[in-house]
Amino acid sequence: MKRFLTTLIFCAALAMPAFAVQPSEVLDDPVLEKRARDLSAGLRCMVCQNQSIDDSDAELARDLRVLVRERLVAGETDEQVIDYVVSRYGEFVLLRPRFSMRNAMLWATPAILLLLGGGALMIYASRRRRVAPSTLSDEEESRLRDILKGSE
Amino acid sequence: MIVETGHFALVLAFALALVQFAVPLVGARTGDARLMAVGGPAAVAGFALVVLSFFALTAAYVQSDFSVANVWENSHSLKPMLYKVTGVWGNHEGSMLLWVLILTFFGALVAWFSGNLPATLRANVLSIQGLIGAAFLLFIFATSNPFARINPAPIEGRDLNPILQDIGLAVHPPLLYLGYVGFSVCFSFAVAALIEGRIDAAWARWVRPWTLAAWIFLTGGIAMGSYWAYYELGWGGWWFWDPVENASFLPWLSGTALLHSAIVMEKRSALKIWTLLLAILTFSLSLLGTFLVRSGVLTSVHAFATDPSRGLFILAILVFFIGGSLSLFALRASSLTQGGLFQPISREGALVLNNLFLTTATATVLIGTLYPLLVEAVTGDKISVGAPFFNMTFVPLVVPLLLAVPFGPLLAWKRGDLAGVAQRLFGTAGGALLAVMIALFFIDGTGVLAALGIGLAVWLMLGAVTDLALKAGIGNVGARVAVRRFVGLPRSVFGTALAHFGLGITTLGIVAVISLEIEEIAVMRPGDTLTAAGYTLRFEEISPYRGPNYTEDQGRFVYFDAAGRRVGEIVSSKRLYTARQMPTTEAGIATRGFSQLYVSLGDPTADGGVVVRVWWKPLVLLIWLGGVVMMAGGTVSLLDRRLRIGAPAARRERVARPAEAAAE
Numbered sequence: 001m002k003r004f005l006t007t008l009i010f011c012a013a014l015a016m017p018a019f020a021v022q023p024s025e026v027l028d029d030p031v032l033e034k035r036a037r038d039l040s041a042g043l044r045c046m047v048c049q050n051q052s053i054d055d056s057d058a059e060l061a062r063d064l065r066v067l068v069r070e071r072l073v074a075g076e077t078d079e080q081v082i083d084y085v086v087s088r089y090g091e092f093v094l095l096r097p098r099f100s101m102r103n104a105m106l107w108a109t110p111a112i113l114l115l116l117g118g119g120a121l122m123i124y125a126s127r128r129r130r131v132a133p134s135t136l137s138d139e140e141e142s143r144l145r146d147i148l149k150g151s152e
Numbered sequence: 153m154i155v156e157t158g159h160f161a162l163v164l165a166f167a168l169a170l171v172q173f174a175v176p177l178v179g180a181r182t183g184d185a186r187l188m189a190v191g192g193p194a195a196v197a198g199f200a201l202v203v204l205s206f207f208a209l210t211a212a213y214v215q216s217d218f219s220v221a222n223v224w225e226n227s228h229s230l231k232p233m234l235y236k237v238t239g240v241w242g243n244h245e246g247s248m249l250l251w252v253l254i255l256t257f258f259g260a261l262v263a264w265f266s267g268n269l270p271a272t273l274r275a276n277v278l279s280i281q282g283l284i285g286a287a288f289l290l291f292i293f294a295t296s297n298p299f300a301r302i303n304p305a306p307i308e309g310r311d312l313n314p315i316l317q318d319i320g321l322a323v324h325p326p327l328l329y330l331g332y333v334g335f336s337v338c339f340s341f342a343v344a345a346l347i348e349g350r351i352d353a354a355w356a357r358w359v360r361p362w363t364l365a366a367w368i369f370l371t372g373g374i375a376m377g378s379y380w381a382y383y384e385l386g387w388g389g390w391w392f393w394d395p396v397e398n399a400s401f402l403p404w405l406s407g408t409a410l411l412h413s414a415i416v417m418e419k420r421s422a423l424k425i426w427t428l429l430l431a432i433l434t435f436s437l438s439l440l441g442t443f444l445v446r447s448g449v450l451t452s453v454h455a456f457a458t459d460p461s462r463g464l465f466i467l468a469i470l471v472f473f474i475g476g477s478l479s480l481f482a483l484r485a486s487s488l489t490q491g492g493l494f495q496p497i498s499r500e501g502a503l504v505l506n507n508l509f510l511t512t513a514t515a516t517v518l519i520g521t522l523y524p525l526l527v528e529a530v531t532g533d534k535i536s537v538g539a540p541f542f543n544m545t546f547v548p549l550v551v552p553l554l555l556a557v558p559f560g561p562l563l564a565w566k567r568g569d570l571a572g573v574a575q576r577l578f579g580t581a582g583g584a585l586l587a588v589m590i591a592l593f594f595i596d597g598t599g600v601l602a603a604l605g606i607g608l609a610v611w612l613m614l615g616a617v618t619d620l621a622l623k624a625g626i627g628n629v630g631a632r633v634a635v636r637r638f639v640g641l642p643r644s645v646f647g648t649a650l651a652h653f654g655l656g657i658t659t660l661g662i663v664a665v666i667s668l669e670i671e672e673i674a675v676m677r678p679g680d681t682l683t684a685a686g687y688t689l690r691f692e693e694i695s696p697y698r699g700p701n702y703t704e705d706q707g708r709f710v711y712f713d714a715a716g717r718r719v720g721e722i723v724s725s726k727r728l729y730t731a732r733q734m735p736t737t738e739a740g741i742a743t744r745g746f747s748q749l750y751v752s753l754g755d756p757t758a759d760g761g762v763v764v765r766v767w768w769k770p771l772v773l774l775i776w777l778g779g780v781v782m783m784a785g786g787t788v789s790l791l792d793r794r795l796r797i798g799a800p801a802a803r804r805e806r807v808a809r810p811a812e813a814a815a816e
Contacts, residue, residue, distance in 0.1 A: 091533070092535060103535070105519070106519055107545075117512060
């Protein structure tokens, strides 16, 4: 919860703490700036604990924010920017892991669990329904028939 | 001397915990009532000893006794008294002592309130509780002794981490631990039931209140922690999907499922397997959370020290308790008799669906939290799993569940009528649709998703109200009868409605902040103004201020409403804690209704200005208010009549009446 403390420790170590997204960094084009903010929210600050570069005030995060904006201004698409950043820093920089074989278990677990669990519950419910009516033994059935016959 | 007394008391508590584990267990096996009776007094005495030990450590902190290594590392003679006391658990060793204190507290509560439990069940529960206590006390002695001395004693302490010098530390960890550790009682009950191979209605009636109590505390702890992070952090985030947050959220999710299962078990004696498994799972997740936070394996802030011996020790405890309980479960689960039958479309069926979604959500958060560790252990690659992953997977799982919530309480037990319930929810759906329309057409800047989110929140809130109205018979019977019926509703019905209403409130807050938040960043000089969400903020001055153990630059702002009237003042500052030379940001927050204006001070610029970030956080307080309402719902439910009947007090009252008559 107090993960920003680590950031602060790092910031203290990196001398002057800067501040997340400086006014000087903001692009004039609001559409481009919006894209930059969205991209930044998905990129990890490499020296922080689980913090995006958009929120981090570390020096390195600032460099990365500026880099993303430069690339966007140069006319690159979002994917090109992300690919470039990943080629430089590795997949560690992505806060949302890519869909790949290595990450298959990560992405598939929720869906598989829901399907398996739902399927198991459905089978269980239908089996129970099928079993439930035939709980009387043959002997009981015949006795029941006798009783019903007697009441007629 | 006090410190040694505390140390000695803790050793004694360990010995007693072993007695509490072994003697009642043997007694329950051999049917010896005298051996079984040892459990209760042992639990109460163990609690008293840990209290003594905890007071000894607190005394060392209050007196700033720096000959105790733990005090020296985490305290300072100039620190305000409140933080001297809360600093006791603001570090690894002290927080583990708090953990054990709360564990023995729950053990003592079980001993006090379990007089009318079957003797063997009571003995087994206390025995398991003793075993957990012994394991954690051993952990404290082996790796994290808070009473270790240093010689010669230093003159001054190294001060408490500045981030932790906040009222939040007084409330958040104790609440969170009350929740975490409270689930140990459910775990002990589950294991005791498995040992006996028997699970009945009395068992369920006992487990539900404990689950409810732990759940209330955990809800409060998480909400409090979230609000603390929000105002302390300086950029107004309230949930980060941080591993440490997830560690507290996991037992909450499975605990919520456990709570709902326990209701079914109590009323219909169905879902026995679910309830047992969830009780084991929930406490296992609490243990896992303790492991993740305490071992430093995630190198997060809460890992106060990175010491592998600690991690391995807790991992061993984790493996022992989870492995042991699950093996026992595998051995015994099949022998449990099946409970009441029900159709898929029924209240039971709805709660099974609820369990399915909540456990899947738990698994999703769990795998997201652990996956980076797994990948690193297997391939050596480092990957990150952050907020975007959890938002993409958790939200789609939870939205269908939230949509289904109003249906649940309206369905009948055993065999429900889905079409009939849908018909009765017509008004609720209409209200939700109206909210979507209003959001789309009248609130500026709302996207379709945000409007649907608001509709979902209204659906939840109206659904809770509809549930109460229908159960009171409003519309079907006369007003007077309806009022009488409403007042006569069981408190657990009110509890359910309140908790679900709170869920709606939290949803509304989350949707509003995510979709309607406004952020402004600017360099400001004294006299400059900035406008956000109709409020104009004027920067007055920046001035130095000296606190007891810090210095700070205070930025003073005045803000005006749209009509230009002066509303109030906001003070936001940048602080430097002198002992650790650590800077922190103290955000200035002005509350307007449920919304907040959040001002955070950045660095001074070369030309004499200062960077200022201003956020308008619409309805942000609802996020935590919803949590408070959920807690209230839990409390009301805990006070339900059926959890109180059979208590000796009620009988005594009846006996007292003839005596009163005689006195007259």
